[in-house]
Amino acid sequence: MSSSWEYKPLISIIMPVYNPDTQHLIEAIESVQKQVYPHWQLCIADDASSETSDIKDILHNYEKNDARIKVIFRSRNGHISAASNSALSLATGEFVALLDHDDVLHPLALWFVAETIVKNPNVGLIYTDHDKLSLDGTRCNPYFKCDFNIELMLAHNLVAHFSCYRLNLVNKIGGFREGFEGAQDYDLALRCIECLAPEQIIHIPHVLYHWRISEKSTASCLKVKSYATTARLKSASDYLKRNNLPGRVVPHPELEGMNRIEPQFSNTLPLVSIIIPTRDRVDLLKPCLDSIYSMTTFPSYEIIIVDNASEDPETKEFFLHLEQKGVNIIRDEGIFNYSRLNNLAAKEANGELLCLLNNDTQIITPHWLEEMAFFAIKSDVGVVGAKLFYVNNKVQHGGVVLGLGIHRVAGHSFTGISSEQPGYMGRAGIQQELSAVTGACQLLRKSVFWEVNGLDESLAVNYNDVDLCLRVRDAGYRNIWTPFAQLYHVGSASRGKDTTSEKFSRFEQEIEFMQERWGKLLLKDPFYSSNLSLENGYTLAFPPRSF
Template sequence: MARLTRRPLISVVMPVYNTPEPYLREALDSVLGQIYPDWELCIADDASTAPHVAPLLAAYQKRDPRIKVVRRERNGHISAASNSALELATGEFVALMDHDDRLTPHALYMVAAELNRHPDADILYSDEDKIDAEGRRYDPHFKSGFNPDLLHGQNMVNHLGVFRRSLVARIGGFREGFEGSQDYDLTLRAVEATVPERIRHIPVILYHWRVFPESAAFSTVDLPRATAAAHRALTEHFQRRGVPATVETSPATDRFTRIRYALPDPLPRVSLIVPTRDKVGLLKGCVDGLLQRTDYPDLEVIIVDNNSEEAKTFAYFDTVKKDPRVRVLRYEAPFNYSSINNFAVAQATGSMIGLINNDIEVIGADWLKEMVSHALRPEVGAVGAKLYYADNTIQHAGVITGICGVAGHGHKGLPRDAYGYFSRAQLTQNLSCVTAACLIMRRAVFDEVGGLDDKNLAVAFNDVDFCLRIRERGHLIVWTPFAELYHLESASRGPDTAPDKVQRFNSEVSYMRQRWGDLLAQDPYYNPNLTLDAENFGLAFPPRVKKPWFDKEST
């Protein structure tokens, strides 16, 4: 504790209403048990009718002068009560806590340590788990680093959410009428008032959220009303930002949301680049889907022939290029995925570029509109799709760096309709990388980063490197589960088991480790408590989390 050069006062804000006595005591005791001493507990009793609440709060107030209590004259519900508690706060930061939950003993210490490392932080949030009626812990949630698109699908900041008090005051505190999602609404407005660099994630469980059938959390007692409030909070969030978007209930779960971004009229031309070598059956299935089953009025398909030999392939080329939307280019050199695509992009006429493997098959007609709607957002650099094997298991739901040495596919092999890790297989989100098997982006971004690396990454990891360079330039990578396609994965090339292919693959692994180093194992959208040895979001052992008491930089 003495090593902390800054010890900000943290105001724990707690609205209380008719909390069962054992749970209220546990909540209060968890604050009293903090190893970090510079806190105050600001409680607003929302006119509780349960006879034990007022005397219990009075007794705790007498026990410790850091506990402040105000009793509201009438019940105003959670937003009004939270504002009453906020009025008691004098700390530089406020931490939001429900009346029947628990903090870990080191919760506020970890917040203070993070503030010592990042004194300009405006918003901090931690990992969490749940506790049942008997206090048994379960369902640990090891979260992503700040993830704007995921935040639009679920409230990833609570719990534990900590905010700079001056920021909360500037945005007007909690808003009545958003009960059940009042903290979500507060978070969205706070995010608008700061920048992503000042939002910090603490990858440690600091909060135990009490969830069971009889728990008193508004969002679980009145879920429909809480969900409606979340939708309204999001709708107003986009309106304030001047972003034309609509908020819908996620088709996978009514607890979360899908954002549809408006498309311009007319739509921009998209050049879809399809490298191929023979395997005309695969190619035809892919191109037929692009031309006949894709609802998009202005696209061109550029087939890049890399040394095909079969007569039926050339016959197909002669037939398909009669469609004015199709061109066939010859690339007469050894296979180099990066070089092939760079060659084709140079001849594309669209302001939007799509990289499409020849073993991709379209499922729903709106896949391209969905991806273009994200790729046109000025903050977005590239967009990836949700891809399935032929047996309807997930092949691609985003790429996580560091897995198995360089990168791996999260949620790989799960059933198509699986929720995945805390519903992430069903929610639009930011990721470090997406596969180039189906990738859409603005031509300007492709040119900005210099295209794919055709010198060092001819076959493997060129899309990972490409996305990392896009992110290095300050752009977001978006993965959407609402663009669904089949991917038969390298069916036209075969496996990389030949000796020359193994040697090439090993050299590409070495290049990636040399180029990106330790950053590969520090994917900001993948928690360091999760494993790098598999693609299943399993637990890491040991975790890759730095303990601040061992970290000189935290002081």
């Protein structure tokens, strides 16, 4: 399979060993020996395992019978970081990969890694999907990952199992840091990542690593190694400090093993212009505004109402009341066009940040604007989205997946799950980069909005929010979704459903517009695994979609 390659990279596998189950150790070593790709070396450091065990005899035997296996025996126990560095000192390959002493590699693991290196000569970090091995050896809990995502990485170790690094990079940063035991691989990854461009980090969407669940492993429960939590939080916190990034890393309030970045602002808070298009329906608009006034703790905002040809006397009287309170009311008599209405308001907005907000929303979390503005003010961030709920507390929007749904344009993630459910691998509850977020609540810098010429008025109703996000990404910005800004959203309450023939025809035209503009991108969302379905979000695709 690799015989035709001119370049066959040598991959050094680092394995620290300390008192493992002997059968599990044997399975780990032999999973390396069974690799289809032959150009590897296994670098093992025994961290002073018990003299009464068979570990040393087993390691001596493998080293004696396979020249590709190199073993160093440490005279005293130094814990996993020190042992990993000892193993690292044996490595002579261009790349080093990490393997725990009781885990198992898929036979094609190194072949896929080597192929990726050959096709991407500047790659610095490669990571794969993984699953777990239960106590009886059954494979379970596969993690089908997305392409690299630093927000997701700061929430948990996205690249762990199986990860492979360029050796000179690992040596450059000083290898594994002692004092980070339990999260030493997470810390290593974060320190390597900050030295790499995004295109140098490549994800292989195959399950190539089997992580064994044991009584001593974090694969079963983080409480097994409480020190791992401390090390994990410090790893992420140090990353922020090294890169002069604001925020405070704390344990996720609901998801064990996950981090959460709390907002911190060093400068004066920017003015946010909250833009709300509406047509009559005071019964929706008033609760929306009341929730903003009563709940919002962010001190610096203005409200702009775009009145799209309201006729109800009650509405007109309500607008007079709002104007007396200083609310800017912009009047537009044209047919409904969400994009045009927001563009009109954006031209009059005084804020550095624009918040595009539907009139059928209500604030749940008082710090919603802090959570969103924390990301939106960053120079590399474009659009920021929130977590939206139906009034029955079921999730309405947990981000957008491109291609999801029968029309293969875009759909909401995690719709219908309860507020307590974490979603697939916790992704309904952690901050992350996404391709797009819903326009029911979007926050972005006004400069970014106009850099991409605002919302496209060719999309009057549907997908204008997704299109905006994709154009913002094309301009070089990252779109972020945070679950810590939460609102209720009724959904289409003001303008109604697309049930008439005229509305359905327009909807079909908007679908065609998106497919023509964005093409194959709609079927290859970088933040959604090709192993997952586009019919039902975050469920297994069978067979897998093309990679």
